[in-house]
Structures are given as C-alpha cells and as structure tokens.
Amino acid sequence: MSLLGCAKSGFIICVGLSIVLLAINNINQIENDLNAEAEIKECGFYPGELCKALYEGKPAALVVGNICQEALPPKREGPIILESNCSTLIYDLHFITEPLSAEEADYPLAYILTIHKQLDMFVKLLAAIYTPQNIYCVHVDRKSPKTYERAVRGLASCFHNVFLSSRQETVVYAGFSRLRADINCMEDLVRSDVAWKHVINLCGQDFPMKTNREIVQYLKGKWSGSNLTPGVIQPPHIRYRTQVTYKEFVHMGKSYVYPTKEEKAGPPHNITLYFGTAYYALTRNFVEFVLTDRKAKDLLEWSQDTYSPDEHYWVTLNRMKEFPGSTPDAGWGGNIRAVKWREQEGVSHSGCSGHYVRDICVYGLGDLRWLIDSPHLFANKFDPSRYGLVTDCLERRYRLRVLDGVEVPVKQSWYFQDEYSTMSWQ
C-alpha cells in the first residue's frame, strides 16, 4: 500500500494503517536488514537500491530510509569549499565542465540565485544546474554570515560564468528587498555578453526536476520568445497586500514586514494588478525593457511599500500587451515550480511527508515519488540537514538523467561514485 495512494479524507487513517501493516509485514525484514550497526552504516553509501525503492513508494524503504536519515549526519559539502582549490572542488563536487549538446550550447540560460543560508543546499543546487554556457548571478543576503559569503564567493571564483551580484540587499521575507535583489542581478545580467535567452530565478531551497536540456526544450517550445509567469488578476483576498502601505523592520538579526494604517492609492497608469508566483522564466528582451520603461519603473516605485511585491510585479508587467514577450491571456499555466502548499492537501497532493514551513512542504522521503512524477522544472523546498536522503537520492537520479544520451564523452568525475549498493528491498 502506498502512502501516495491515500485519498484526502482517509489520509490520517490510511497513514496509520500503513504503519500498522508495515509493522506486521516488514518489521522482520527491517530487523534483518538493520540488525547490526555495521549495516546502518550502509545508509551512508547512498544506496541506489534504497532510493529506487523509495521512488517506488515501498513502505519498508520508507521506514529504513527514515532510520538511516536519523542515524547518520548529513554529508557536508560546505566546509570543503573553504579548504580546497578550484580543480579539487570541480572534481569532488562533480561539476560538469562542457556543454552536453549542441542544442543546449545554442540556448544559454541565465539564473538568479537568491540565497542566505544552508551552504550545502546551495552547492547541491549549483552543481546540478551548472553548465559552462549558462550564466549565474548569486545574490547573497547582506545579513548572511561573512564566512558563508566568503565560501560562496570562493566557489563562484572557480567559474567564469558564476558571479555575486554587484549590489547586495538585506532581504526581508515578503518585503520589497526580495524583489530588489532580483532586479540587482538583472542589471548585472543585461550587461553580460553571454547571449542568454531566458532568465530563471531560484532560491537556496530549490532543486531542479528537469535537466538543462529538458528546460531548454520546454522554453524553446511552448514559451519561445515569451515569459513564463503563472498568475491571475489580483483576487479579492489578496487585496490587503496593496491597500495599505507596509514597512520593513530590520533590527538585531530580526526582520519582518508589517502593515501601517496608511491607505495606499491605486497603481500608477491605472495598471491592473495581477497576482501569481514570484518565480519565472523571462526573456532577455522583456528584462531589458522592464529595466528602462517608464511604466515599469513607476510600478516598481509604487510597489516599494506593498506586501510581497515579487508576487505581483512580474505577473502584472507580463500581462501588458506592449511589453516584449508578454502573455496577456496567461493564467496559472506553465510548469515553473512544484510546491506542496498546505491548502492544496487532498487537491494537488496527498500530504507532506516532511514538515510544513510557512504552509510550504519541506520534502521528506515519502514525497520522492510525487516529486519525480511532477511535470515542473524545479521543486521547493529542500533541507538536506533534516532530510539528507531526499536530496542525496534526487541528485543522483538527476545526474544519471543529465548524462543520459549526451553528445560529448562523459568524464568519470561527472558521476557520483557511490551510486550502487548490494542491499535489496521488498
């Protein structure tokens, strides 16, 4: 019985039942497999078989996987960045150093990565999405520790096409600073001589579900010359975000956005506000236009004291006919990001196997199946310090898919070495 087979109404009962059934059917198996400390150590080899059983949603694998995850400290990529030279880093972190196909070489992408913590996850993300024809702007939060920034800067310095944004913000959740950080990177990216076609923004808790080649084919196909910004006309329950003015509070390591009593006038130029995802794929023409256009600048200015302007700015501009690459009739379509929202439980997913943070699921082992079935380009959120096996499984499966059918000779270091184990799971 698969947890993911559970319907919403019966979810809790179903989970309970699964656990009981597990206990009866699989406990002997599990005890056999884990009867000695030595065998728990086997978890540390990231067994491909265990991952495979987890993808298939096998209950025994879930139990053992969770035991492994609890028992073993996560593998830390972060510290080695500060200690190693670039050739060692590129080798040890399995960075791919050549374009893998002509199609990808001809369609460079730009990335904006806004990060503030969890070096390990950033390294996994960059190692997954890195390819030499793309360009990567990293925005490190001004309030991040200096050692963190130094490590990121050190890693970036190993690549001609990875750089830290020239302007740094103190990013406040749901604040204007989050939008400003993206724009800082865009200002750097439009000056780049890399001929990027679309820019994609990610945060430090994202991981790709589709390979660079699949992303290129998706954007070249359905979204050729167009922006991908899922969203709709601002719904009534979202109006509070733009009806009064908001302020950012930053003091002694604490920061948040709070509403004031001051009513806010409507948007400039009588612009109709849309609401949607802060995550996008935008064309270069659109970005260049937005950075110089009067209307776009006025909307940006007006958005400074609104709640989470990154969730209206891009969507709104991309609905305006005169903007290059705009899609005025777009709705929620477009597979930019897989997210398990708490409110979507029983609708688009059957629950979060990890835990919710701000009503967004941090994926646990029981979410792997749902993730690999997802049509989206990226998924959010991951936390390797808590669910290390989730990211270990995904990054290995992902790399095998990336290297499948490439047009250049594959280097040994591009593979994760510890792929297979002899363990088998019922």
Ligand SMILES: *[C@@H]1O[C@H](CO)[C@@H](O)[C@H](O)[C@H]1NC(C)=O
């Ligand atoms: C980088 O470090 C490795 C291991 O410490 C060493 O063998 C190698 O020569 C170094 N490479 C460079 C270019 O300094």
Ligand SMILES: *[C@@H]1O[C@H](CO)[C@@H](O)[C@H](O)[C@H]1NC(C)=O
């Ligand atoms: C603003 O837009 C609304 C609806 O789109 C329209 O009815 C109204 O006439 C416009 N006002 C101005 C001043 O253009």
